[in-house]
Amino acid sequence: MDLFDFANNKNNKELKPLAERMRPETLEEFIGQEHILSKGKMLYRAIVTDNISSAIFYGPPGVGKTTLARIIANTTKANFYELSAVNSGTADVKKIIKEAEDNQKFYSKKTILFIDEIHRFNKAQQDSVLNAVEKGIIILIGATTENPYFEINNALLSRSMIFQFKNLSENNVKEALNNAIKSPKGFGYLNIEVDPKVFDYFAIHSNGDIRKALNALDMAVRTSSRKEDKIFITADDAKECIQRKMTLYDKQGTSHYDTISAFIKSLRGSSPDAAVYYLAKMLDAGEDPMFIARRITIQASEDVGNADPMALVVATNAMNAVHMIGMPECRYALSQAAIYVASAPKSNACCVAIDSALTDVRKRRDSGIPLYLRDAHYKGSEKLGHGTGYLYPHSYGGFVNQQYLPDSHKNTVYYNPTSNGFESKIKDRLIRLWGKKK
Numbered sequence: 131m132d133l134f135d136f137a138n139n140k141n142n143k144e145l146k147p148l149a150e151r152m153r154p155e156t157l158e159e160f161i162g163q164e165h166i167l168s169k170g171k172m173l174y175r176a177i178v179t180d181n182i183s184s185a186i187f188y189g190p191p192g193v194g195k196t197t198l199a200r201i202i203a204n205t206t207k208a209n210f211y212e213l214s215a216v217n218s219g220t221a222d223v224k225k226i227i228k229e230a231e232d233n234q235k236f237y238s239k240k241t242i243l244f245i246d247e248i249h250r251f252n253k254a255q256q257d258s259v260l261n262a263v264e265k266g267i268i269i270l271i272g273a274t275t276e277n278p279y280f281e282i283n284n285a286l287l288s289r290s291m292i293f294q295f296k297n298l299s300e301n302n303v304k305e306a307l308n309n310a311i312k313s314p315k316g317f318g319y320l321n322i323e324v325d326p327k328v329f330d331y332f333a334i335h336s337n338g339d340i341r342k343a344l345n346a347l348d349m350a351v352r353t354s355s356r357k358e359d360k361i362f363i364t365a366d367d368a369k370e371c372i373q374r375k376m377t378l379y380d381k382q383g384t385s386h387y388d389t390i391s392a393f394i395k396s397l398r399g400s401s402p403d404a405a406v407y408y409l410a411k412m413l414d415a416g417e418d419p420m421f422i423a424r425r426i427t428i429q430a431s432e433d434v435g436n437a438d439p440m441a442l443v444v445a446t447n448a449m450n451a452v453h454m455i456g457m458p459e460c461r462y463a464l465s466q467a468a469i470y471v472a473s474a475p476k477s478n479a480c481c482v483a484i485d486s487a488l489t490d491v492r493k494r495r496d497s498g499i500p501l502y503l504r505d506a507h508y509k510g511s512e513k514l515g516h517g518t519g520y521l522y523p524h525s526y527g528g529f530v531n532q533q534y535l536p537d538s539h540k541n542t543v544y545y546n547p548t549s550n551g552f553e554s555k556i557k558d559r560l561i562r563l564w565g566k567k568k
Contacts, residue, residue: 148348149341151315152306153197155204161340162302163194166293173293180206182242184263184270186278186287189295192339195273199244202271208240209233215250220258227262234267241268248272249281256283263289277387297338304329306340307347317351320361327365335372346372386417393468394425398433402472409461409468419460423449426467437477437551444470475551483545490539497538529563 154160157167157177166173176182182202187195203210211226223243230241243259245251262268263286270290274281278292307329310316328350336343349371354363389408396404412422423445430445448467452460506517521530535542547557 147345148310148316148351149344152310152313152344153200154194155201157201157205160194160198160201161306162298163198163295165296167198173291177202177205180208182206182269182271184286184290185272186248186282186290186292187271187273187295188278188292189275190297190338191275192336192341192343193295193298194340195295196246199246199271199273202242203244206240206242208242208269210242210244212244212246215245215247215255218245220255223255223258227259227267230262230268242271243268244271244273246273247275249274249276249278253283256286260285260289298340299338300330300333303333303336303338303340303343307332307343310344310347320351321359322351322361322363324363325365325368328363328368331365331368332372342372389415390425393422394429397426397429397468397472398476400472400474400476402469405468405472406465409464413457413461413464419452419457419464420449422464423452423467426464426471430467430471432481433476433478434471434474435477435480436553436556437475437548439552441471441474475553477548477550477553479545479547479553487544490542490544495538497536499536500533502532503534531564 157174160167165171168174173185187198189195199212203212209230211229213222213226226241226243230243233239233241245259248256259268259270260283263270270286272278272282272286272290278287282290311322311324312318332343332346336346346368350363350367351361353371354361354367356362389411393405393408393412396408409422413419427442427445427449430441434441445467448463451463455463501515502517502519502521504514504516505511506520511517521532523530533540547553547560549557
């Protein structure tokens, strides 16, 4: 059969994209998400027994959120409605709610409303479904790629179970690709020879998105070389059909915050390899390099501090380099700074010191600056006793023991240097000067 002969057949399902043709229709066909869909798991039991409650399906693209909703549609006895928040509005929701009320009133039948991309609904649009969910008129299933705690109204969240869908494994993706080659719904009617490296390449570069992998396979089958009735798909074909590994990163969404969080924690946790990986992920996704440079500079003080004072010097110089050079070359300065901060000894003593002092400034009574520490440079200051009794440290070899804090804060300790890196020397010197403070 010629590859393009099927286009003349009006009823041929192969006119649909491969990803749509291969969409699972039953739980048995569903691939991945075992953490929520293994037999015995609550969601699996709810679907099988037709007792699904309102739920939010949250996860990256191409991992099965919409597919699972449609499987529920195939198995439930309830009326099932599907909307996309991209092209639907409040009027569509209200129309379905009215039909749901009638079905419940006259036929005692449940209604499930699936809203894809629900995060695209604004607050008012989300509120339009809230009352119906509260009264049990509809069961809401929402699918979103964005963190529901950021994008979904709290009132809806409190009435819904949240199920997080994870990136699919490479084995999951390869299973889907193999199914597509063999299944009559896919390319089972064709004679195809696939280089073993093709599926590996698709699995890696789809980043857990089965839809992207199947689209790439679809393109490969339709464009690869043919000899008689056989189609040959090579590793080079694969590279052209899925040219670049996706970086899951949205500068305004969850992935942005997750990645920068992982980056910061890697710096703090002294893992230069992880730090440079997340740095690369952010740069590859187009993150503002100055944003990254500022974060490195903050960590140089917050997490390294006086354990290695050079960390701040390196970080601020990297930020200057980013400002003067820009991408792509400034990635070298960012890499150097991130690796230095991650590899440096750690201390948050300076961070703790200023936060503790700020707490006292805001909440604790201050008896006033000791008179001998007050400004004595203006006329009449001596009559007020300002500066009288002040001991000039350089007259005593550089240090003299005198009280600097107000009487109300006498002997309060804010800075507790650690024994890490250079800060251990600072600690030893302060002990020599002041003795060991409580």
